[in-house]
Amino acid sequence: MTPAARVQAAIDILDGVIAAARGQGASADRLAAEWFRQRRFVGSKDRRAIRDLVWAAIRACGEVPQSGRAAMLRLAQDDAELAARFDGSTYGPAPIRADEAVAQGGAMPAWLASAMAASGLDGAEQAALLGRAPLDLRANTLKTDRETLAARLPVPAMPVGAHGLRLPVGTAAESWPEFAEGLFEVQDAGSQIACEALGARPGESVVDFCAGAGGKTLALAAAMRNTGRLLACDIDRPRLSRLAPRAERAGALVETRLLNPGQEAAMLADWQGQADAVLVDAPCSGTGTWRRNPEARWRLSPAAIARYQQMQAHVLDVAAALVRPGGRLLFITCSLIDAEGADGLAAFTARHPGFAVEPLTLSIGRSHRGGWRLSPYHDDTDGFFIARLVRL
């Protein structure tokens, strides 16, 4: 492909990403993968170059751009080489007109920037939300240990957290035989540290209430050394069904239970007041994960945040009833706005005087309004709010 044709390809993909953001359609990752699937003639170098352009344009535009071309023109304003690609050649973009719309630059929509600032995140913290994430692995201690794993990997890896290894951005670790053998999971170091905050121990009865595809469940199984009972629940069948093959590869023993929304408590009647520890990795806007999905910020609205807050209160209320007296409840969101963290924690303790917040000190991060905060800027992890409560 010519360099100009790559730019036009990126514009075409961006048009799809923008339409999907407006209509709550598929993620940029999936749309780009589908675009390439339909054009198998596009070679790997071209793919990489096109993807880089698409994601650079997504990162550059704080608000949803008018079009893919407007987003690319935003990038071209600061990049003369890119601007020169708008040359009207056969597969390239038409030349730039003086009166053309250029997308607005910036890190995020103004209302989100205000919510971040009110949550104690300054401009540098906000900008870092859109950086490139390294690739973190968690050594699966059911099968190996970090040092043994590191010695087998084809690239040098840096220790991070208790069982993590950090690899360069873009490493394709899931194609390695060590992955197929279940020796590691790909998991952000922040996510690993959030799991450690539950303090799950061998022999305990533990519930991962919002397990999704089980990223955190597998870390809990390893901490429990496959002893005791570990139950993973979710209301999303496709997500939860991805857990079983992952658990098998990891050699992790996990029960799963698909819940019907609104009937969660009845479907968990046998667990009421029984759990030593319950992890609630609540549904949220994911503002802490924009390094991986920067277009997610185009999908948010104050109304969407309010809906997430309601869901967080609901899952916390249902999960709290599963905790035995003296047991632990861990509230996690991968969002950095207080509406989806510290405010939710305060509202929960007001509704549930039978629970007390336990002070947390984790290996990285800092305390924040009764809980703990990890952020890309401060910790080079995804952003998280983590709070631990104990049932009195």
Ligand SMILES: C[S@@+](CC[C@H](N)C(=O)[O-])C[C@H]1O[C@@H](n2cnc3c(N)ncnc32)[C@H](O)[C@@H]1O
């Ligand atoms: C942040 S994701 C969980 C990610 C997962 N723990 C991981 O580490 O990969 C939140 C999950 O909560 C689930 N969820 C939403 N409402 C729920 C409910 N009422 N009961 C149980 N799970 C729920 C969603 O389906 C979603 O999978």
